[in-house]
Amino acid sequence: MTPRILIASAALFSALPLLANAHDQGFYIGGGAGYVFHGDSDLNGPANNNFSVEFDGGWSALFHGGYQYGNGVRTEAELSWRHNNANNINSIDAEGDDMSWSVMLNALYDFDTGTPLTPYVGGGVGFTWLNFDKVTAPGTIFVDDDNTSFAVQGILGASYKMDANYSFFADYRYLVAIDPKFQNVAGTTVEADYNTSTVMVGMRYSFGAPQPEPYRPAPPPAPLAVDKPASPNSYLVFFDFDRYNLTEEAKRIIRAAVEGNRAGTLRFEVTGHADRSGSDAYNLQLSQRRANEVRRFLTSLGVPTQDIQTISRGENDPLVPTDDGVKEPQNRRAEIIYKR
Secondary structure (H helix, E strand, C coil): CCHHHHHHHHHHHCCCCHHCCCCCCCEEEEEEEEEEEEEEEEEECCCEEEEEEEEECCCEEEEEEEEEEEECCCEEEEEEEEEEEEEEEECCECEEEHHHEEEEEEEEEEEECCEEEEEEEEEEEEEEEEEEEEEEHHHHHHEEEEEEEEEEEEHHHHHHCCCCCEEEEEEEEEECCCCCEEECCCEEEEECEEEEEEEEEEEECCCCCCCCCCCCCCCEEEECCCCCCCCCCEEEECCCCCCCCCCHHHHHHHHHHHHHHCCCCEEEEEEEECCCCCCCCHHHHHHHHHHHHHHHHHHHHHHHHHHHHCCCCCCCCCCCCCCCEEEEEEEEEEEEEECC
16 A cells, blocks of 8 residues: 555545444544564665665554544544564574654544444554664664654554443554655665554543443333334334344334335334433434434335435433433334325
C-alpha cells in the first residue's frame, strides 16, 4: 500500500457519514500491544555506498483516544511504540536495533453489522521518530542516529462489544515513514526505507454508554415476542438488553407482518423503542438501530425500501412505565404498523 493510497483512503473515510446508519456516539480511549514485522531498510549513500538492513520481528504498544460521531465515522489520536532488533546487513550478521515512536491522527469507519462484531477500516497521517541504535555488522560503517519523518498508515480490523462500555479489538496496521535520513559514523547522510506491518490486539472503553442499573427484584418473566398484534394491523418484536440484532422469533413476527399485507397495497411504519436504562441520547440511537434492523429484514423479504418508514422514540413511549434507569424487557421493542 503506497503513501498516496493511504492518504486517499483517509480522505474517503471522512466522507463516509453519508453512507452510515446509527452507531455508538461519544468519546473513547483504548490501548493495546502487538507484534511488528519490520520491512527491510535500504540505506543509500553516495558513491554506491548502499546497505540493506534486515530486522527480526519485534514488539509494539499503542494508546489512543478519540470520538465516535454516531454515524460510523470516528477520529482518534494515536501514540504508538515499535522495537525491532537488526538481523543482518547485506547478509552479514548484524547488531543494534531500531526503535520508533509515532504520533498519528486517524480517521476510521465502523461497519454496523447489527451484532456485537464491528469490522472497521481507516487511515492516518502524522510523524514518526526513528532511532537506529548502533546498527552495525563486521566490515560495515554503522548507523547510530535518529530522525523525525512524516508518516502515513492504513488500518484494517474488527472490534467485539463485550458490554455497554468495553470492546475488544484486533487489527492490522501498515505504517510508512516518508524519506527518513540518517548520518552514519563517517558523517555521510544516507536515505533509508522504513515500513512496518503490525498485528495489534487491545481493549477500548467508550464513555457515555448505558450504566448497569442498581439491583432490584426481578420482574415477572415477559415474552420476547408476541404472536398476536398489539392492536389491529400492529406487530411487536422484542430485543435483548443493549442489542438490536433480530432473534429467530422476531424474524417470524416480521414475516407474519409481511404475510398480513399479502396484497402489497399498504406501507409499513416501523417505530423503535428502548427501555430507560441509559441516557436519552443513547436510547434514541439504539431505537433507530432496532427500527433499521427491522427495515433491513423487511427489504430482504421483498418489501420495497420506499414503502418502509422508520421512527425512533427512544425511551419516551414505554409499553410498561418504569422509573429512570430500569431495564424492562417489554420496552425494548419495535412496532410495525400498516399505513395507507
